[in-house]
Structure formats: structure tokens, C-alpha cells
Amino acid sequence: MSATSHSTAHPSPESPPDPLDLSTVPPTPITHLSETESLMAETVRKYATTTILPLARAMDEAETMDPAVVESLFEQGLMGIEIPEDFGGSGMNFTAGIVGIEELARVDPSVSVLVDVHNTLVNTAIMKYGTQESKRKWLPRLATASVGSFCLSEPASGSDAFALKTRAEKVKDGYRINGSKMWITNSMEADLFIVFANLDPSKGYKGISAFVVDKSAKGFSIAKKEKKLGIRASSTCVVNFDDVDIPSDQLLGEEGQGYKYAIGILNEGRIGIAAQMTGLALGAWENAANYVWNDRKQFNEYVGSFQGMQHQLAQAHVEICAARALVYNAARKKEAGLDFVKDAAMAKLYASQVAGRVSGQAVEWMGGMGFVREGLAEKYFRDSKIGAIYEGTSNIQLNTIGKLLQKEYTKS
Amino acid sequence: MPPLRILVPVKRVIDYAVKPRVNASHTAIETSGVKHSLNPFDELSIEAAVRMREARTKKPPPPNSASTPEVADILALSAGPPKCADVLRTAMAMGADRSILIEVGEKEEQLEPLAVAKVLANVVEKEGCNLVILGKQSIDDDAGQTGGMLAGLLGWGFAGQAAKISFTEDGGGIEVAKEVDGGVETVRGRVPMVVTTDLRLNEPRYASLPNIMKAKKKEMRKVGVGGVFGWRARGGEVEDGEGGGAEEEGGGGKVEDVDGLVGRLKELGAL
Numbered sequence A: 001m002s003a004t005s006h007s008t009a010h011p012s013p014e015s016p017p018d019p020l021d022l023s024t025v026p027p028t029p030i031t032h033l034s035e036t037e038s039l040m041a042e043t044v045r046k047y048a049t050t051t052i053l054p055l056a057r058a059m060d061e062a063e064t065m066d067p068a069v070v071e072s073l074f075e076q077g078l079m080g081i082e083i084p085e086d087f088g089g090s091g092m093n094f095t096a097g098i099v100g101i102e103e104l105a106r107v108d109p110s111v112s113v114l115v116d117v118h119n120t121l122v123n124t125a126i127m128k129y130g131t132q133e134s135k136r137k138w139l140p141r142l143a144t145a146s147v148g149s150f151c152l153s154e155p156a157s158g159s160d161a162f163a164l165k166t167r168a169e170k171v172k173d174g175y176r177i178n179g180s181k182m183w184i185t186n187s188m189e190a191d192l193f194i195v196f197a198n199l200d201p202s203k204g205y206k207g208i209s210a211f212v213v214d215k216s217a218k219g220f221s222i223a224k225k226e227k228k229l230g231i232r233a234s235s236t237c238v239v240n241f242d243d244v245d246i247p248s249d250q251l252l253g254e255e256g257q258g259y260k261y262a263i264g265i266l267n268e269g270r271i272g273i274a275a276q277m278t279g280l281a282l283g284a285w286e287n288a289a290n291y292v293w294n295d296r297k298q299f300n301e302y303v304g305s306f307q308g309m310q311h312q313l314a315q316a317h318v319e320i321c322a323a324r325a326l327v328y329n330a331a332r333k334k335e336a337g338l339d340f341v342k343d344a345a346m347a348k349l350y351a352s353q354v355a356g357r358v359s360g361q362a363v364e365w366m367g368g369m370g371f372v373r374e375g376l377a378e379k380y381f382r383d384s385k386i387g388a389i390y391e392g393t394s395n396i397q398l399n400t401i402g403k404l405l406q407k408e409y410t411k412s
Numbered sequence B: 001m002p003p004l005r006i007l008v009p010v011k012r013v014i015d016y017a018v019k020p021r022v023n024a025s026h027t028a029i030e031t032s033g034v035k036h037s038l039n040p041f042d043e044l045s046i047e048a049a050v051r052m053r054e055a056r057t058k059k060p061p062p063p064n065s066a067s068t069p070e071v072a073d074i075l076a077l078s079a080g081p082p083k084c085a086d087v088l089r090t091a092m093a094m095g096a097d098r099s100i101l102i103e104v105g106e107k108e109e110q111l112e113p114l115a116v117a118k119v120l121a122n123v124v125e126k127e128g129c130n131l132v133i134l135g136k137q138s139i140d141d142d143a144g145q146t147g148g149m150l151a152g153l154l155g156w157g158f159a160g161q162a163a164k165i166s167f168t169e170d171g172g173g174i175e176v177a178k179e180v181d182g183g184v185e186t187v188r189g190r191v192p193m194v195v196t197t198d199l200r201l202n203e204p205r206y207a208s209l210p211n212i213m214k215a216k217k218k219e220m221r222k223v224g225v226g227g228v229f230g231w232r233a234r235g236g237e238v239e240d241g242e243g244g245g246a247e248e249e250g251g252g253g254k255v256e257d258v259d260g261l262v263g264r265l266k267e268l269g270a271l
Ligand SMILES: Cc1cc2nc3c(=O)[nH]c(=O)nc-3n(C[C@H](O)[C@H](O)[C@H](O)COP(=O)(O)OP(=O)(O)OC[C@H]3O[C@@H](n4cnc5c(N)ncnc54)[C@H](O)[C@@H]3O)c2cc1C
Pocket: A001, A002, A003, A005, A117, A149, A150, A151, A152, A153, A154, A157, A158, A159, A160, A182, A183, A184, A185, A186, A228, A236, A386, A389, A390, A391, A392, A393, A394, A395, A396, A399
């Protein structure tokens, strides 16, 4: 899940589908969801509040994902949202996935990112770039049993993702991978890893290729699990590849195309993170709204009745709705086959800013009760911070947006 | 016991979490733009029906399920505006096999419990159902009458407010436990039968995403409300296909005011 400022320089590799002709489609409110998408929102909300909410605090304290949660995510069909039914998935559309990620984050952003990375990065990588054979091999597993991780970042390459040092070399019957990846989400739970490694450093980033590595591969190991500020139930680890040999059919797509794949996948993936942050902001806001308008009285009035409070809650809600509009718009544009790179960057940038602001204020609105680890207010606040870091920091999003704007507005 | 053909009537109601408001013309509750969902009691009914099926199909079989008969059909039905398709999709995503939407226009008169029971009785006959599982009430009107009236119309056994439904060991009967003040009352009956569900019967599932997608492909038949009465009239077995009122049947009469009432009572020798 790394960032890169190259995002705009290269178009995504697969020939893009013809954009949908929207000229005759009557416009609808951006919050209008299809029947499938509303059912998705409704079921995930119910699922999250009954299954995940009771465990959210304990998982955060223990800094681990409860295996029962992972199991239930598979049962629920949330691990193969867009994977076609023929491959054991749910066969839904991209926006349905976005809605699901948002609803999960409203309750627990850690579970949300697990689902997000698995679906928008790993499943998408195989669906978009895998051969028919590798789809048959991996997709059913990913939809029903195996968590996936996306390994791009390294100790020395974060924002500058394509400076990665992990090497791949051709050996008899396949490839050998050597190197180290850092910050790998889901790595404790995962069985499958999409790994970016350079096959030919003399070609610079054009040597980067993508591979599928099974956890059981010899030489693969998880080194260190990070202790984090937020999304603590989501695992983030260093993973090492020490002469890991993989068969040639575990090359994803074509040699030397890895950088293009990474850009393409992360452009979409960002919409997922934006949805996570929007859901988080809403969850934090609702948690506080419930308290100030129903529980807490001072000066004989609900504290949320004071205008000073009401205005802040109102302002925050407006920002959440604005973030959500950006997120859904980016998702719809992607689905329609339109160019959405700037939209995704804007949505991710703004949603993470809103999440940070609103969850911070929500702590204050709840006074001391917002500050203790009994409720979830302080957890939302801690969890919000990651939004400005992974899948491209806020500065990197601004770089992308700024470059595109300059291109658009430069005369001649 | 014959294979069960279960009818599960479901209603689209204002979501339980919504605070209802009176509409602008002060005639009823405001329903437009308000979140609606499946009546919570009806979720229990569907869950109950689906669990009956799973007693035979699930591996490993759930405990105490050996005597549960085969379930041949789970039919969900809703009568109301076109939007009721939503709750039928939910019912099918939870496990109903197919559904019927009895269309009642938004502007047409809303169906009262007796009318609903008559609609259901027609459907039961037409579709050959032998077990009806329905909520003990819907959370909008809280009338709680439909189930009992349906059993009456059909002349079937009735067990209300089920907190537990089980099948007797010999496979011949249904046992329904109902929570009452100070204990549990158990009724035993045989199909065909009408059962209404109560809160503690089960914990309804939320549909999984693949099942939501599968539900899209399941059959949803749409019928006008008049058409349903037609089914029964053609069958000719039960009178009252057009819903005759009390006066036609010779009961009751109307008086204008209190004086009229007193006069009429005197006339009848009651005063
Ligand atoms: C919890 C967590 C989970 C993660 N999960 C994954 C994962 O699953 N897979 C994966 O591959 N990676 C993952 N990452 C890595 C993540 O994408 C990187 O942390 C991120 O891209 C930033 O890289 P960095 O940490 O090296 O920061 P750096 O790149 O060192 O950035 C430091 C600061 O410099 C700024 N900066 C850098 N370059 C520029 C520039 N050109 N212009 C302006 N400012 C700049 C940044 O905005 C930032 O503020 C994860 C990270 C975390 C913390």
C-alpha cells in the first residue's frame, strides 16, 4: 500500500474499457445507492454492530485481530466482494465494496482496512492482471479462505515506492525473490502475498514485476510486528524473503509491468481508504452525538443543546457529507470507466483530513468520557491518523492533485 | 408429515430506529423519505422457516432437528406499494425460495388485518401451502390480528407468539412454546397450521453478500390485489371473495346519534 508521485505519469497498462456514455443517463443524487448497494450497507451495518462492535475494544487493547472475526468476514462474503460468483465470490460492483468498507469503519477501522486491502488491492490485482489460470488458482481461495497482503513498501522506499530494493531473479522453472518489505498490512493473518520485486534493476522502475507468494514458501518469514498508535488490531509487519523460490506461473501478469500494476491498483485502492476514513468520521461523530444529545446533561440541559456545541456538530456533519460525496463520486467515475485519478486523490486527502478533525473534536465534545479507554471516542481519534499516511501520504495526494491541476490550467 | 410448504408473509414498515412524525396534513404518520425495513417479527419468521430447512440440509445438522420434516418451499409474500420489493429481496437473501408481491398502490386504501388475512388465505390455497409462519404483529400498527384471523378463515390450527417451535418425535406434530406470565405454555398441533412468532424465537441472520446476489435471480411474482381475490373466487370453495361487509351479512346497523341509539335499543326491547 504505498504511495508514489509517479501516479499520473503512466496510464494503467490494460487497455481501459470504453468510458460509459453518460449523456442520456438522468443524474441522481450522489448518495443514491442501487438495491444491491443499499442491501450491502444494511447487512454490513448489522453484521458489524452485532459481530465486531462487541470485540472492537478488546482487539485494540490486545493489538490482535480475533480469528473469529476473520472467519466471519469470509462467511459473510466480504472477502470476495467483486470476485465473480463463478470463482466463489460475491460478484458485486466496486461501489458496493466501497459502501461495505465505509460501514465497517463506522464500527471498527481495523477490520475495515483488513477487508479493504484484501479486496481493493489483492483481489483486484489478480482480477485485473492475472491470467485465466491464476484467477482459477487464487480467486476461490481469496474469496473463501485465504487473507491477502500487498507488499510494496520497504524500509528505504515509502513515498518513493519504486526505489524498492527487493530483487527477483530468473531461475530454472521460476523466480527467486530476495529482500525485505515493511509496513505490510494483514501479514499476520495472510496466506497470500502480492510482492513487488525488481527483475532488472538496470532498467530502473521498469524492471519492477509483481509475484504471488504463498506463506508456506520456503524462505518466507514474518520478522517484526509493529506496535502502533492506531488501527492496532490490524497487523503491520516486516516480512523477509530469503531465497524464496516460486514457480513461473506465480508471476502476476507480465515481467516489467509491476510498476504499472501498482499505480493502477493504488489509484483505485485510495477510494477504499477514503471510504474507510469517511466511515470512521461518521462513527466517531455518531458516537459523540448520541452522548451529547441523549446522555450528558450540564446546567440542566443536554450538553449538545448549547449552540456552541450544536454549531460544531453541524459543521462536522457537513464535512463528513462532503467527504462522502467525493468518495462516491470517485467510485462512480471509476465504475463508469472515466478518468478518476484526481478524484480518488481528492477523496482520500479530504476524507482523512475530515476523519482526523471530526474524531478529534468528538473526543472534546464528550469531555472526560471521550478521553478514557472505556468508550470508542479516543480509539476513533487514534485510528484516524493512519488515513494521512498509507496508500500515499497527504503530501503525495496533494502532489498528484497539484500536478494534474497545473496540467489542466497551463496555457498552450 | 408431508413436506412443508411454508408461507412467510412479510411487511415493510418504518424502521424501528426511526422516530415517527405526524405528516403535514395531520392525517397519518409521515412515510415519505423515511427509512423503511422488514418488520422485525417477520425476520424471525423467515429465520424460523430457513432453520427448518437447514435441519435437513445443514452439515452437521443442528441439535434436536432429527424430527423436522423436509421443507419443499419457502414463499415470502408482501402486500403493499412497489417498494415492498425491498423486503422481499431481503427475505429471499435470508433464504426464502421465491416471493409474491401483491401490489397495493400508494394511493389506494391500506389493507386492514382482515383484508390481509383474506389475501393470505387466497394465496395459501392457490400455492398449496401447509404452514404459515408470520410475525405476531407488525411494529407500525401493532394490531396483532392477522395470524389469528387467517387461521380462522382457513379453519386451521393456530399457535400464537412462538418462543420455540419444534417437531414431535413421531414426526406428526408441531409443538409451539409461548412465554406467558409465570411460565411457558406449550401448544401442540398438526399441519396445516398457522404460527405467529415472538421476539425470543431466534436471532435472525443477516444475509451474506453471495446470498444477496443470488436473491436477485429468485422469482418475484407481482400480482394486483384484485387478482388475488380472483384466485379464490374461481376456486369457489370459500364465500366472501369480494370482502362483503357486515350489513350485507345482515348484522348490525347504523344510527345517527345518541338519541337514535336509545330509540333503537327501546325498539329492540333492550331498554
Ligand atoms: C499502518 C500502516 C500500514 C501500511 N500498510 C502497507 C501495506 O499493506 N503495504 C505497503 O506496501 N505499504 C504499507 N504501508 C506503507 C505506507 O504506504 C507508507 O508508510 C507511506 O507510503 C509513506 O511512506 P514512509 O512511511 O516511508 O514515509 P516517507 O516517504 O518517508 O515520508 C515522510 C514524510 O515526507 C513526506 N514526503 C515524502 N516525499 C514527499 C514529496 N515528494 N513531496 C512532499 N512530501 C513528501 C511525506 O508526505 C511524509 O510526510 C503501511 C504503513 C502503515 C503505517
